[in-house]
Amino acid sequence: MSHIKALKCRECGTEFPPIKIYACEKCFGPLDAVYDLQSIELTHTSFKNRRRTLWRYEELLPLSKKTKVVDLGAGFTTLHRCNNLAEKIGVKKLYVKDDTVNPTGSFKDRPATVAVSKALEFGYKAVGCPSTGNLAAATAAHASKARLPCYVFVPSNTEPNKILQAAIYGAKIIAVNGTYDEANRLAAQAADEYDWALVNINLRSYYVEGSKTLSFEICEQLVWRAPENIVIPMGSGALLCAISRGLAQFRDLDLIGETKTRIIGAQPQGCSPISSAFKSKMDDVIPVESPNTIAKSLAIGDPGDGIYALKTIRESGGFADYATDEEIIEGIKLLAKTEGIFTEPAGGVTIAVLKKLVESGQIPRDEEVVCCITGSGFKSSDTLLKTMPKPVEIMPSIEELRRII
């Protein structure tokens, strides 16, 4: 199955065997999965009869035992050609990678399926995560399938639908009176005290591998090539780094040609540590103490992969920008009204930033863009209801209908 051979420190390069370890023991730097690419023989036809989930790329995922895979059907989501939105924004060719249709309604099903499977393989008796909401639901759903108890740490102001969803799947909800970063810190302390697999903390090196399948799918759906530009929402920055790593792996396996994809990061203005660092040409990412944005899934003030996302964007010749709450709402409505896709605020951030960069000329109008829409609008209905007018109510008579049409 997997061809993982080591975990390598992104900072000092020290390699460790792929065991239960989540930070470099020398410098505490993050560890990345390294695969023996020489031993992988994949061609375009290898994928012909494979299942239509992200597990079709099993050689490039860090599981050793097929029997441990917990698959609710995450991945292989639609890549929509979006001519209506392209026309509105004024760009030649636009695609939306629609990850709202994943089993629990967000891209987080990708890392969750990999991490919960890995937790089973390692023999953990419980799983969990700190989360802004989407990962909580994704982990909880996969945990219920895996018959594992699940503990999720969420800020107490998390959108009610996201908490409801995780609770319905049977997770124990730990609502932390504080920011996401405080919930994250508490979860890290819990990881030390309890033998739980907290998927984005002590299984993080394996967990992020699920996210890179987004780029595998985009390349496959574009008939085995990388796009010219890709716009990605950023919370911790991990998704952006994973997408970039996925493109590089497909290139190294000769599944696509040389990649010149501009990687573009999008954040809400009320929590934009990575985009702000990019715009002010800094190398350091200054954490935000109190995020204030309607894009709650991106409200991570101290992004774990912030400096790496910044580096990845710069090396690709890409950009980072942010959007105000008003622009985010406008982005949500624009995507829904032109393409019939209902996104949570994170997707509104992506569309708003795309629009901004096309208008400013940073994304050339004659190029192709893929936008990642990472979560369903139904998860944020509380926030979005406030932005919509109340429906007009009428009596059931044709005269009344004529009055309002």
Add this chain to the structure above:
Amino acid sequence: MGKVTITLYGAIAKTAGEKTTSIEAPTLKEAIDALIAKYGESFKGRVYDQNDRLLRFLNIYINGKDIRFLNNLNTELKDNDAISLIPAVGGG
């Protein structure tokens, strides 16, 4: 000057050989110095880089508050403060 409790998590606890300790120090910097004196040079390498800056992937909290939102190493300590040293909190 404060008598504080320090809790170490993950790999840094392994280096120290214990998880919690109590120390009396006026500032966080001096509390860390006291830990280095107690646990030795190998502990120093788990806290500072070669330029004597705090390791990028070591987060320090005082009473749950990230020291980057306080006065970093110069944060003054008071009695009963709880200090946590936690490596590489990924999240997200």
